[in-house]
Amino acid sequence: MKALFVRNVSWITTTAVSLGLLAGCSGGGEPAPAAKSDSAKPADTQGAKANAPLKMQFLVPSFADVPDMNDQYWTEWQKRTNTKLDIEWVPSGDYDTKFDLVLASGNLPEILVSTSTTRPTLLNAIKQGAFWDLTPFLGDFSKYPNLKNNSGPNVWSFMKSDGKIYGLPRNRPQIDLGIKFRKDWLDKYNIPVPQTLDEYTAALKKIVTSDPDGNGKNDTVGVLGHGFLLADGDDTFLAAFGGLNPVYDKDGGLIRNWLTPNYTQMVEWFRQQYADGILSKEFSAIKKTQAEEMFSTGRAVSYVRNIWRDYTWEQDIKKVQPDAKVITLPPLKGPGGYTASLANPTYGGMYISKKVPEEKVKQILDYMEKTTTMEYTDFNYYGIEGVHHKVVDGQPQLTELGVKQVTTNANQVFAMAFNNKMKVLNPAAPKAYNDAKIKETEIYSQQGKMNPFGNIASDTWTSVWPKYEKEWQAMVTKAIVGQISMDEYKSYVNKLNDNADIKKAYQEYAKAYKEYFGNAK
Template sequence: MIAGKLYGYALSMVLFIGLLAGCSGGNGNEPAVDSSEEGTPNAAEPAAAAEALKLQFMVPSFAEVPDMNDQYWTEWQKRTNTSLDVEWIPSGDYDTKFDLVLASGNLPEIIVAQNVTRPTLQMAIKQGAFWDLTPFLGDFSKYPNLKNNSEQNVWTYMKSDGKIYGIPRNRPVIDPGIKIRKDWLDKLNLPIPKTLDEYAAALKKIVDGDPDGNGKKDTIGIIGHGYLLADGDGSYEAAFGALDPFYNQEGGLVRDLLTPNYTDMVEWFRKLYADGILAKEFTTIKKTQAEEMFATGRAASYTRNIWRDYTWEQENKKTQPDAEIITLPPMQGPKGVSVQLVPPFFGANYISKKVPEEKVKQILDYFEETTTMEYTDFNYFGIEGVHHTLVDGQPQLTELGIKEVTTNANQVFALAFNNKMKVFNASAPKAYNDAKLKDAEVYGEVGKTNVFNIIASVKWTEVWPKYEKEWQSMATKAIVGQISMDEYKAYVDKLNAMPEFKQAYQEYAAMYKEYFGE
C-alpha cells in the first residue's frame, strides 16, 4: 500500500523528539546544539580567513524579503563563510518567474524548483540546462551529511532518466492540515467535525450566521489560493480516495486529477459552492490575500501548514480576543480521511550548467556542510540571546527573532530531514507546541501522499500544458454550475481516452513500480 510505503519510513513524532533529545542532551524541544557562539558549527574564525564563497540563488519568498545584512543573515554567512546573492521571488509568482527564467536561459548559479516534476523543469533538464550531479555524488562517501541527514529514499526521487540533477530540500511529511475557527464552532454550539459531511454542515451554519459579530453575514466558509485550493487540494483528495493509485483498463496509472475519485470531489465542491461555503472567487485568490483573509477573521477554514495555527490565532486575537484556530483531526470522507502527507522534500536545488565544474564541487560542499540538525536548528531559532531565549527548555523567539528568523531562512540550504518543522511554532509556548506535536502524530499514521509529486512522465510533461488551463476551466465551470457534472465527466473521459494520455499513464505506472513496487 503506497501510503504505508511513503509514511512508514518517516520518523514518528515520538522517535524524532527522542532523537533531538539525544542530540542536544536535553528535552526534545531544545535545539540540537546550543545556538550561542560556543559549540556551534564554524563558530570560530576560519584559521586562514579564507575568502567567502560567493553563491547566487533564485528562491521563493514566503515572508518579507530579508535584509541580508541583518544579524541572522550576517551570522549565517559568517558560519558558512559565504557571500549570498539571493533573488527573492514572491511564492505566489514563483512558478511563473521560474518558467520565464528557464525559457530565457539566463539562469542563476542555483535555482530552486518547487516541484521536481514541473514540465518546464523536466524539459530544461533534458536540454542540458543543469549539471548531472551523479558523478560528483558517487556513493556519497564524500557527502555523509547529504546522505544520512536526508530522508532515506529522497535521492531516488531526485532522479531523471536514472541521473541525479537536484539537491533535495528536505521537509517533514507531516505538513498541511485543514484549519477551522474553533471559537466560532463553540459560539454556535457546534462540535468539532469528524466527517466531511459534518464539516460542510458546520461551515454552512457559520456562513449563514454572524460569528464575528459585525452585524453582517459576510463570513467566507472555505478559502484557498489559486486552482483549486492549491495547498488544500491534497487533504480533500485524500478524503475522496483521489490519492490512491487508480489504473485504467490497460494498466496505466491515471493522473489523480482525472480519476473518478477526483471527479467526486469536484461534485462535492459544486454543492459547497451552491451553498455559499466555498469562496466565490476561489480560483483567483492569491496566497497573500488568502493569508490576510484568514488572519483577519474573514474566513472560517483554510488549509496550510500546521505550524501557522498559533501565528494566525494571535493575529485574529487583535480584533477578536476569543479567537481560537485549530487544525482539524482527520475527518472521514467517502473513501479516506482528510490528511495529505507531503513528499519528504519540497522541490530541489539545481545548479546551472554554466557554473564551472570546480565551483559545482564548492556548492556541493556548502550543501554538505549545512545539511545537519545543527544548522537546521540555527535556521529555526537563530542566535541564543539575540533571536531566542530558552523558556522551560524550549527556544522561544524574541521580537527580533520573529522579525529575522522567518520561513525565508530555510530557502538557501537543504535542511536536515525531521518531522517537527511544519508543526512546531517557535513563537508558541512549550505546552502549546507539545500538544500540537502530540496531536499531529495521527497524521503520520493515516495520511496519504500524492505520488505524482514524486514520479514523472515524459509524455505527461509534453502533453499536459496543452490541456491544463482548459481542464481547470471545465472543472471550475462544473463547480460554479455553468456546466453539468455529466458534461464535465464526458470531458474527463475524452482526455483519458486520448492515446497520448494513455501513454503517459503507462510511463507513470512504470515509474511507480520502480520507486514503490507493485
C-alpha cells in the first residue's frame, strides 16, 4: 500500500473560510450541481427511476495508487450497492491543504471526508451551516440499526458539534499501531525480546553499534520516524510516560498533551536516544515514504506503524536480507504506563453538504446503513472470491490482482463495521500467521490508552495555538538534539502554560472532556 509524501499544511484564515462558505451555502437546500444535472433527465418509468443507481460525489484522501473505478473491485462494489460513485482522490499528504481550500471556496462535494473531527476549518464550516445536521434524520437510530450497532465505541458522541450530529463515522479498529522490531537481529546478538523501555533502549544500542546488516558502514538506524516528532509513533511512546491520561493544571484545566510534564519527560528520553545514536539523526526531516523505504529495505531496527504491515515489510526485507523477521513488540513498560496507544475508533467523519437535497440525504444515509455491516466490510477487505482472493485454510488470501485493486482506498467511501482485528490481519499472510498475530495483540486493548484530544476541541486553542506551534516544534527539536538544555525547554513550556489564553483553552478542554468522556480524571 503505497504511502505518499506529507507536505506542510497551509492554514486557511477563518475569514476566507467564512466568505467561501457563505457563498457556497447561499443556495440553501438546492441540489449540488451534479444533482441538478441528474434531476433534469426524464425517467422512463417510475420503476426505472426507483432502481436507478444512487449517484454520489465524494472528496476523499488517497493512501495508495488512485484506483480505476471501472476495475473488477469497484465495478462489483457499485453493483452490490446500486451506486455510481464520482470520487476525487487527493494524495493523503496533500489532503489537509485541499480540504481547507475546498471549504474556503464553498464549492463542496456532496460528501466531504475529514480525517479529523476537530480540524478548525471543519468546525468553522459546521458553524457556518455548510453541512446537514443529521440529528433529526437519525433520530433514535431505529431506522439505522447497523449504523448504531456496528459502529465503534462512543463514536456518535464524537460526531457531535454543539450537541448535534453532523458527521457519519469512519469506523476503524482501535488496535492499530505497534513498535516494529527486527527479531532476527535480536536473535543474532542473543538479546531477549524487550519488555520495558529500558530493555528496548539497551537492545537498540547494541544492535546499531554492531553493524547488523554487515555492510561495514555501521549506518543502521535504531528508532525511525517521520514527520513531527515521530508522527505515528508519538502517542505510542507518550503512553509509556502516562501522557495519554488526562493531566490537569492547578485550576482544573485539562493541559494539552504536548505541554504536559509527561511529554517533556518523553522529550528528555528522546534526547538520550539521540545522544546515543539510536534516534535517526534526520528524525525531524524524514518523510513518510522515505521512512517506509528505509524500513522495508532493511536499514532500520524499529519503527512504529500499523501492525498489519509486519508481514508485508518482512517479505520486502527478505529480498535483500533473506533471514529478516519483523515483529511487533509487546507493550513495553515505561515510567507511567505502556507503549500501547489505542486509535480513535473513528478516523474523522463524512459530512454531507447542505447543498444536497433533503431526499438525497436520506438516500445517502440508506447507503451508509446498508453497507455498515461485516458483509460489506469483509468485501471491502478481500474483494471477490476467485478474483481478488482465494480461501486457504478457511481464510481469504489476496491474489496478485487483489493486492493491486483492494487497497486502503477501498475504505474511504463508507462507514465500515467496527472490528478490532482488521488492522492486525494481513490479507496476504497465511492463516496461522494472522491467528498468532491476533492472539499476540489482544493485550493492547487491555493496556492501551486513547488520546482524548482526537475528539475534543477548544475554540480558544484553535485560535491561539497556531501562533506558537512552529516555535514549540523547533524548541522540541532543539532540546532533543542538544541545542538547548532541558531546563531551557521546561522554562519555555512553563511560560506557555502560564499564558492566559492557553489557560482559558485548558478550561474549555476540561469541559469538553467531561462532556465526551465523563467525570473520570
